Amino acid sequence: MIECVGVLHHLDDPMTGWRVLVNLLEPDGLMKIALYSEKARSSVRAARDFARSLNLPLTPEGIRYCRRAIINLPDGHPVKDVMHFNDFFTVDEFRDMVMHVHEHQFTLPGIEVCLDQLGLQFLGFECAAPTRKRFREMCPDNDAATKLEAWHQFEEIYPETFRSMYSFWCCRK
Structure with missing residues (x-):
């Protein structure tokens, strides 16, 4: 197996x-x-595009900044849907989900x-x-x-x- x-x-x-x-x-x-x-994962794609537009470093600080920026988006913004994933709430898992170098869907x-x-x-x-x-x-x-x-x-x-x-x-x- x-x-x-x-x-x-x-x-x-x-x-x-x-x-x-x-x-x-x-x-x-x-x-x-x-x-x-x-x-x-349409909300993840939207969050990935959003994160790229911020041009942040892949550091814990950059990742935390990106999460705060998403949290501060207006309610109903499509990027905010990514907050429904558990991965949103930890630095490493957020990086894997939103800021990973390679992701194929x-x-x-x-x-x-x-x-x-x-x-x-x-x-x-x-x-x-x-x-x-x-x-x-x-x-x-x-x-x-x-x-x-x-x-x-x-x-x-x-x-x-x-x-x-x-x-x-x-x-x-």
Whole structure:
């Protein structure tokens, strides 16, 4: 079993890193991958643009200044939504979330393309019971949980579903 959570999306080329993992995967092995959702992280993108516009140093002081600037934005400002992430409240996690040098965000159709190129099969997401229940209500077909297209339709309606990350299992086809 290979578990890669929160790493690939910080590489210069996530597919190169993912290919290395596939080459290490046993023929009957499982792989857990976690990647950032483009849809769920729209406020993070806005905060990243805002932070870049401040041109601050990547020091604890610069990071604290950036957080204060976000807190002081008017209510309803799209950048302020980033305050809903727990990562907002610590210097290191804020830096990783908003000021990281490399961050790639993914879509479910994009992940489907990646899996196909890598010869991998999507097995399903790790998600909270209420999310799974809501998904089953919307997509009652028994196979829906293993269909990225069904999850994509679900995410279109519930864009915060993968706010932390897409965390999923896959294996060789």
